[in-house]
Amino acid sequence: MVQQLISLLDWFGICIFSVTGALVASRKEMDIVGFALLGSVTGIGGGTIRDVLLGVQPIFWVAQPAYLVACVLVALATFFVAHILHHRYRSLLWLDAVGLALFAVTGAGNALAHGAHPIIAVAMGVASATFGGIIRDILGGESPIILRQEIYITAALVGALVYVLLTGVGVSADGAVFAGFIAAFGLRATALYWRLSLPRYRARGGADEPY
Amino acid sequence: MVQQLISLLDWFGICIFSVTGALVASRKEMDIVGFALLGSVTGIGGGTIRDVLLGVQPIFWVAQPAYLVACVLVALATFFVAHILHHRYRSLLWLDAVGLALFAVTGAGNALAHGAHPIIAVAMGVASATFGGIIRDILGGESPIILRQEIYITAALVGALVYVLLTGVGVSADGAVFAGFIAAFGLRATALYWRLSLPRYRARGGADEPY
Amino acid sequence: MVQQLISLLDWFGICIFSVTGALVASRKEMDIVGFALLGSVTGIGGGTIRDVLLGVQPIFWVAQPAYLVACVLVALATFFVAHILHHRYRSLLWLDAVGLALFAVTGAGNALAHGAHPIIAVAMGVASATFGGIIRDILGGESPIILRQEIYITAALVGALVYVLLTGVGVSADGAVFAGFIAAFGLRATALYWRLSLPRYRARGGADEPY
Numbered sequence: 001m002v003q004q005l006i007s008l009l010d011w012f013g014i015c016i017f018s019v020t021g022a023l024v025a026s027r028k029e030m031d032i033v034g035f036a037l038l039g040s041v042t043g044i045g046g047g048t049i050r051d052v053l054l055g056v057q058p059i060f061w062v063a064q065p066a067y068l069v070a071c072v073l074v075a076l077a078t079f080f081v082a083h084i085l086h087h088r089y090r091s092l093l094w095l096d097a098v099g100l101a102l103f104a105v106t107g108a109g110n111a112l113a114h115g116a117h118p119i120i121a122v123a124m125g126v127a128s129a130t131f132g133g134i135i136r137d138i139l140g141g142e143s144p145i146i147l148r149q150e151i152y153i154t155a156a157l158v159g160a161l162v163y164v165l166l167t168g169v170g171v172s173a174d175g176a177v178f179a180g181f182i183a184a185f186g187l188r189a190t191a192l193y194w195r196l197s198l199p200r201y202r203a204r205g206g207a208d209e210p211y
Numbered sequence: 212m213v214q215q216l217i218s219l220l221d222w223f224g225i226c227i228f229s230v231t232g233a234l235v236a237s238r239k240e241m242d243i244v245g246f247a248l249l250g251s252v253t254g255i256g257g258g259t260i261r262d263v264l265l266g267v268q269p270i271f272w273v274a275q276p277a278y279l280v281a282c283v284l285v286a287l288a289t290f291f292v293a294h295i296l297h298h299r300y301r302s303l304l305w306l307d308a309v310g311l312a313l314f315a316v317t318g319a320g321n322a323l324a325h326g327a328h329p330i331i332a333v334a335m336g337v338a339s340a341t342f343g344g345i346i347r348d349i350l351g352g353e354s355p356i357i358l359r360q361e362i363y364i365t366a367a368l369v370g371a372l373v374y375v376l377l378t379g380v381g382v383s384a385d386g387a388v389f390a391g392f393i394a395a396f397g398l399r400a401t402a403l404y405w406r407l408s409l410p411r412y413r414a415r416g417g418a419d420e421p422y
Numbered sequence: 423m424v425q426q427l428i429s430l431l432d433w434f435g436i437c438i439f440s441v442t443g444a445l446v447a448s449r450k451e452m453d454i455v456g457f458a459l460l461g462s463v464t465g466i467g468g469g470t471i472r473d474v475l476l477g478v479q480p481i482f483w484v485a486q487p488a489y490l491v492a493c494v495l496v497a498l499a500t501f502f503v504a505h506i507l508h509h510r511y512r513s514l515l516w517l518d519a520v521g522l523a524l525f526a527v528t529g530a531g532n533a534l535a536h537g538a539h540p541i542i543a544v545a546m547g548v549a550s551a552t553f554g555g556i557i558r559d560i561l562g563g564e565s566p567i568i569l570r571q572e573i574y575i576t577a578a579l580v581g582a583l584v585y586v587l588l589t590g591v592g593v594s595a596d597g598a599v600f601a602g603f604i605a606a607f608g609l610r611a612t613a614l615y616w617r618l619s620l621p622r623y624r625a626r627g628g629a630d631e632p633y
Contacts, residue, residue, distance in 0.1 A: 242620035
């Protein structure tokens, strides 16, 4: 049951991240096959790293090619409709926020389902949520989203933590999933909307020479 | 038999990609050990990702260190002869095209040999053909070749598709390998020579604000 | 016994690389969770790639989450004390040199312990020693340390080679570990201090056109 819910949310997250990959492809004016590649790598990248780190074989999309097909179709559709969006980069940030929140929970949930330690489950939530976007930005030659000022990794961490803690204390699966998603998305959305950031490291006197 | 042919072409592709890695090292004026590292990572990178994704253990070059040794030797040789090339970047593009076409076919062939679904085999052909170059460009601080205007990923996709389709309808192994290679290399070479590209995504009115 | 020594040095190396990741986070003025992510990825990145390539499951920090916890704690501590360092980038280079030398030896030692061929063990030493820093620099948007002028990859190679050769001829484990570390660190430290580099590839007439 909980696995079905997590699997459903995983599907959503994969498709949404595929859109963000395709939007980066649109910003780089790639061709349609470039959209398919960048969409796929972004959609399945985070989960692939999670499965490789957990030693899950076969990797989810190798076991079920439908995930890959969905990414490609979503990216192709984005090729034709991306111009409708008035602010492609802003759309990318908000879709990325939804994907981040979904994967923070499903990454942690999948790790727990494979018997991982709760600490590892939290780490897998963060890795699933952030690495798809990291790979997308590196391949697309964009400035990495993790370096942006607004709270980002923290949102994934909080979502994964909430989910793992609530699961640990016996909250129902639906409740834990819902709370984790709301925590991650709420935090990221708040940060995006009001441009909030945690206190950042500030170079102090004598410490910022280039060499 | 087919495995022998694919294995032979894999050797060619690995050595050719090692040369392209060494040529990037030459453009960055690295030392000879840098040539060996960048050549090796480029030569065996695509196949390593393929094996990790397919769950093949041990990875091909861990099982047979001769692949790694060949990459290193080829990269060292390139250190001494790269200056003979009049256009190192142009040579790199053409060698990369040969490697791309070889790996599109052998990546798909290896995946089929490990029992992968045809869709996954095509994906592995594309991944084998493109990820060595992607890693090379990232490590070498070059602009990623996948972002270049001329048809690139498409050539790998077409080569892998042709190979998998022909194998699926029962064409002889030699014929499928040959047709896949010609399709991928022909397409990439045509694109390089005439600077052809597929229609690219174009930002339209109101959609290209930076934020 | 030798495994205990290698495991101890691995702990040192992981914590030191975590500091270097946190120092890059400080240069990018990330928040404290960014420090934790970049510290962790740098601390455990090289060993993770080594384990994935060798097919070791579970990966060391998935088996023992204490490694991950240590990286996070070290990175958090760095958030609060990094300003004490007068030259953060210079400190980063020197700590990176210590980590490089430790991982060159322990990466090779772990590979031998898993039955790898000596050539593969040397490659794993180099990969463990360099890939944590490579990932750190890519995620942090820094110029990759492997492209710096002073001897770098060579130091890892020499350290791993010394360790594997001495182990092969039957030198005691302590002796081989010590000699390998001294060789790698000594070479890198000498290079850093006197800005030594190996002869680098130089573009010659007619060979350096951009296209």
